[in-house]
Amino acid sequence: MAEPLAATTVRRRSWAGWKFVGPFMGVFALVFLAPIAYSIYLSLFRNRLIGGNSFVGFDNYTQAIQDSVFWSGFGRVALFLAVQVPIMLFLALVVALAIDSGRLYGKAFFRVAIFLPYAVPAVVAALMWGFMYGPQFGLVGNINDALGIALPNPLSGSLALASIGNIVTWEFVGYNMLIFYSALRVVPASLYESAEIDGAGPFRIITSIKLPAIRGALVIATIFSVIGSFQLFNEPAILRPLAKNVITTGYTPNMYAYSLSFSGQQYNYAATVAIIMGLITMVIAYVVQLRGTKEN
Amino acid sequence: MATPVQSHPGQSSSSGRTKRPTPRAAIKPYRRAPRRSTMLTLLTALVAAYSLIPLIWLVINATKTQEGLLSSFGLWFDDGNFALWSNIQQTFSYDDGVFVRWLGNTVLYVVVGAGGSTLLATLAGYGLAKFNFVGRRAVFAIVIGAVAVPGTALAVPTFLMFSKMGLTNTPWSVIIPSLVSPFGLYLMWTFSAQAIPDEMLEAARVDGAGEFRTFFRISVPLLAPGIVTALLFNMVVTWNNYFLPLIMLKDPDWYPLTIGLNAWNEQAQTAGSEAVFNLVITGSLLTILPLLAAFLLLQRYWQSGLAAGSVKE
Numbered sequence: 001m002a003e004p005l006a007a008t009t010v011r012r013r014s015w016a017g018w019k020f021v022g023p024f025m026g027v028f029a030l031v032f033l034a035p036i037a038y039s040i041y042l043s044l045f046r047n048r049l050i051g052g053n054s055f056v057g058f059d060n061y062t063q064a065i066q067d068s069v070f071w072s073g074f075g076r077v078a079l080f081l082a083v084q085v086p087i088m089l090f091l092a093l094v095v096a097l098a099i100d101s102g103r104l105y106g107k108a109f110f111r112v113a114i115f116l117p118y119a120v121p122a123v124v125a126a127l128m129w130g131f132m133y134g135p136q137f138g139l140v141g142n143i144n145d146a147l148g149i150a151l152p153n154p155l156s157g158s159l160a161l162a163s164i165g166n167i168v169t170w171e172f173v174g175y176n177m178l179i180f181y182s183a184l185r186v187v188p189a190s191l192y193e194s195a196e197i198d199g200a201g202p203f204r205i206i207t208s209i210k211l212p213a214i215r216g217a218l219v220i221a222t223i224f225s226v227i228g229s230f231q232l233f234n235e236p237a238i239l240r241p242l243a244k245n246v247i248t249t250g251y252t253p254n255m256y257a258y259s260l261s262f263s264g265q266q267y268n269y270a271a272t273v274a275i276i277m278g279l280i281t282m283v284i285a286y287v288v289q290l291r292g293t294k295e296n
Numbered sequence: 297m298a299t300p301v302q303s304h305p306g307q308s309s310s311s312g313r314t315k316r317p318t319p320r321a322a323i324k325p326y327r328r329a330p331r332r333s334t335m336l337t338l339l340t341a342l343v344a345a346y347s348l349i350p351l352i353w354l355v356i357n358a359t360k361t362q363e364g365l366l367s368s369f370g371l372w373f374d375d376g377n378f379a380l381w382s383n384i385q386q387t388f389s390y391d392d393g394v395f396v397r398w399l400g401n402t403v404l405y406v407v408v409g410a411g412g413s414t415l416l417a418t419l420a421g422y423g424l425a426k427f428n429f430v431g432r433r434a435v436f437a438i439v440i441g442a443v444a445v446p447g448t449a450l451a452v453p454t455f456l457m458f459s460k461m462g463l464t465n466t467p468w469s470v471i472i473p474s475l476v477s478p479f480g481l482y483l484m485w486t487f488s489a490q491a492i493p494d495e496m497l498e499a500a501r502v503d504g505a506g507e508f509r510t511f512f513r514i515s516v517p518l519l520a521p522g523i524v525t526a527l528l529f530n531m532v533v534t535w536n537n538y539f540l541p542l543i544m545l546k547d548p549d550w551y552p553l554t555i556g557l558n559a560w561n562e563q564a565q566t567a568g569s570e571a572v573f574n575l576v577i578t579g580s581l582l583t584i585l586p587l588l589a590a591f592l593l594l595q596r597y598w599q600s601g602l603a604a605g606s607v608k609e
Contacts (some may be wrong), residue, residue, distance in 0.1 A: 020423025024416040031473045032442045039453035098340050103333040113344045119587040121536035123554040124580040139370045182602040261452050274449035
């Protein structure tokens with residue numbers, strides 16, 4: 001991640017800056033740091049019907065590591081990450097490059113139109129796509145009627161994950177496109193000019209100038225997408241009533257933690273699952289950042 | 297240092313102005329317009345169609361009755377049966393007008409949550425960019441590290457903490473967590489670093505203006521595009537918030553629109569309740585309109601704000 005510290009005035013060190021940073025950090029401590037500390041605490045205890053709350057060391061972690069429900073949910077979001085994220089980011093990058101190239105008719109329209117789904121709440125997006133996927137009055141049903149065929153239900157079996165991936169892609173392609181496009185806009189035009197004088201074609205300019213110049217944005221977008229995939233909750237949770245047998249309560253680790261705490265009252269174990277997912281996310285985000293900024 | 301140029305076809309006619317983007321708008325200096333490509337336009341149009349068709353579907357289906365939804369083709373109107381106005385009316389009046397209550401709650405959460413988080417992020421971003429204070433590097437490290445923690449991983453412990461403090465099932469349980477926006481902080485930080493010349497702040501200090509007076513009088517106007525951008529994105533996050541209120545709120549009177557709509561949708565699954573998909577669809581349309589309008593109307597601001605705050609190496 002680019003560190004804006006360098007761009008800063010070096011003035012005498014004092015405490016004056018805390019007057020501005022203090023309020024943010026105060027709330028930050030309450031809603032970020034305290035819950036993290038509390039959930040670490042929770043994960044080391046267990047609440048039993050008999051005996052009450054007792055310290056159990058790493059027992060909860062041992063249990064989670066052997067928990068097949070947790071790992072199947074994890075495998076699902078890992079697969080999601082490996083397939084959906086590259087497709088979405090590639091699509092976003094292609095559109096950003098197309099708009100930035102200046103070769104499109106009506107580029108202002110495209111920029112806004114493709115971004116619009118980002119402003120749609122995940123709930124509405126999932127409800128809407130859920131209706132469209134539906135065999136009743138959905139588009140899939142319409143196509144079946146019109147053509148006299150029987151397309152598989154998009155929310156059945158292994159198709160469900162792909163259908164959820166489609167919803168997430170729809171929601172975030174425009175957002176990522178905008179991040180890439182904004183980064184492309186601040187690449188100094190003089191770079192392209194000298195490359196053109198040297199006889200570089202458009203693809204050469206993309207690979208040698210544009211992509212390296214927006215590397216920071218690519219890294220950030222990848223990290224956000226990694227975090228988003230591992231947190232997958234809203235879309236499957238809202239589609240669940242349409243496909244209860246496929247989208248189980250442990251479909252993603254997050255849904256699993258949710259159902260553990262709010263249907264099962266197993267707060268300690270839920271906190272453990274959340275911490276393990278948080279650690280895995282942090283490690284992967286860190287690796288992405290290292291790899292992304294390495295060759296500089 | 298204008299580059300000596302003979303008129304090359306691919307060469308811009310730009311003046312000798314430095315090409316460094318100006319912080320406020322980051323407008324590229326004029327370059328020759330490349331030849332437009334129909335092929336590329338058509339390919340991009342495919343992605344635009346993918347983005348827009350579901351929204352068009354939503355608009356079309358908001359004009360249908362519950363029966364019309366089942367009997368007519370999804371991407372066209374139900375002939376002779378245009379029920380948009382009665383749907384809107386029913387959405388607002390169904391269940392004693394609870395939709396209006398949800399809308400009011402959402403507005404409350406957005407105004408206080410997104411407004412507050414933008415204010416905090418602007419102050420903190422400015423503080424980080426323009427002051428050298430003890431612990432500044434630690435603040436950077438902690439905030440960046442915390443961004444990698446999945447927000448939903450925090451939800452369960454936050455719920456338990458808030459429930460001990462007696463905050464669950466109150467608007468505070470939704471508002472307080474939305475007051476922190478690491479993305480907003482990062483945006484305002486990079487934006488402040490570029491948009492406010494240090495000489496200006498020095499001059500104000502020499503004149504004896506206090507730090508806050510300088511901030512509000514001099515810095516805030518310069519930060520306006522960044523503030524609008526951060527505000528819009530914070531609005532989207534709070535307006536669309538689902539997981540947090542789902543956990544925190546039990547009482548439908550405090551639901552935001554997102555939770556309420558899903559409750560209406562799930563009503564169809566409950567035995568003995570009527571399916572109100574027409575109201576779910578119309579309510580969804582009404583829910584997204586304010587944000588779509590805000591993004592369309594404020595385009596000029598957020599697009600320049602994002603570009604200037606853009607992540608750079």
